[in-house]
Amino acid sequence: MAHATIPYQQVRNDLWRPLAGASKHYTLTLALLSAVALWGLIAWGYQIHVGIGVAGIQRPVFWGFYLVDFVFWIGISHAGTLISAILRLTDADWRKPVTRAAEAITVFALMIGGLFPLIHLGRAWLFYWLFPYPNSRLLWPNYRSPLMWDVTAISTYLTGSVIFLYLPLIPDVAQLAERATGWRLRIYKWLALGWTGSDREWHALERAMKLMAGIILAVAVSVHSVVAWDFSMAIAPMWHSTIFAPYFVVGAIFSGLAGLIVALIIIRRALHLERYLLPHHFQNLAKLLLLMSLLWLYFTFAENLTVWYGNEPKEMNVFGARLRGRFAPEFWLMVFVNFVVPFVLLGIRRLRSITTATIASVGVLLGMWLERYLIIVPTLSLPRLTSAWGRYSPSWVEISITAATFAAMAALYLVFAKLFPIVSIWEFEPHAPEDE
């Protein structure tokens, strides 16, 4: 049966419509999110003014919420890479309406995640010491330090992600420049680089995107491996593990997918893109989330099984605290939301829907944040030297900054969706509404 497709002009109009004006709801939400983000900035300012002592971190737990947030946000950034790069390389057609939303998540999550080492430094203004510059004492950064690995990995990933987001945006901003006025016209014209839509430009763009997809994929895997090596290079209980790098990469893709599903559902409803973000997109993403949930469970099981079987006393202290001690509620909640919920809601075909995918994704975001917490805090609370054991509880400064980063992420996303089409127009292939 032949289906009528949505006319191209209507696709353009539908996807350009969210860019015009700002509703009361939009303005109010943006104001609220900005207020929370501003509160986080005030908290950070207070920490800079008074000193890092206002945070809850203290001996022996020197890595608290800030490092948990760092690992979490870097993980979320893997959404764009997986959806866009892997599916672009494999020519999966269904990815087209979701790629830009995913690529934008990568950029913003990296920007936010990259802030945490600075916040954690305490004296953030001395960050430039990490850059190699000639100085009178002939001192250079120590490139053997995992901290320097982080700097190079995250800056490479951020540069690549921005370019990966920008390149497919060029044809769309060139179209936007034709109808924009004022400051928007200036921005769009500048970003369009004089794009005319010639075959030469299209060929170059397609080649560049294929290459970038391969490169960014390799960088993304390396970035979360490097973040994992920040931990596993230390001979600390339950950190010194050879599978930490792939375990972190799997966890990152898992949380990134969950973040993407939540973002797409909000966009779909807020921008009325029901004709473009179809149930089958969410079905496919939900299946991927389920697959990642099973992979995550496998890695978690393998990691814990080897520790338990080895029965090394220092490791068993941390293992016991996680599974049946003071961190047990967080651990079992993590297993519940990361495995049980997705397995039931997404594994049973009858239950799989946009609503259940949302519930499972929100659960996974919580679960993956808890996973980062459970990797960092128990090990540092229970170091090898029993006399050095301690406890950690976050201060209001850490909680404020953590909340602010979630608000900042949402606010950045809202602003992006108001400036650029969140669904790539030129990549979008008109489909039959009957197929929905």
Place this chain on the structure above:
Amino acid sequence: MSLYLTGTFAAKETAIHAIKQLKASGYGPTDLTVFSDEPVEFPRGLLDQPSHMSLAVVSGAAIFFLLVVGFVYFTQYNYPLVTGGMPIFSFWSTGVVFYEMTMLGAILTTLGWFIWESGLLRRDKTIPVPAIQAEAICLRIRCAPEQYEDAASILKQSGAQNVAKLEKAA
């Protein structure tokens, strides 16, 4: 002096036919440019755009790798650290830095080569660019004034919906 004319096609097949006819009449790939609001795939050999982007990207990555290895080697030996005979420079412990900087080289070269190969920033602004209609394929031909009639007739015979002469920008 060259002159530019365009033909607008509703279907890819008619555009392919027009390009074949024009090539048979002696027009080269540099005389023919296709404009569209989405990428159009033509059969191999019709309007091929040779590219060296992959080679450039590999070269860019290799240059960045050599530069970063040299730089790290220099910085490690620049400070007179006493190690008691242990190696100061180690590939193993700095391998991540080399890898990331190599990839950065590949990323920046991709962007740079894309801008170069697409001709975006070095486009001759005096050559007219046709306005593209939604879902249409626009073929621009560069020809001598005396060839105008022939080129226009080929376009019309091939099924162009609209044939027009493009004025050069000042």
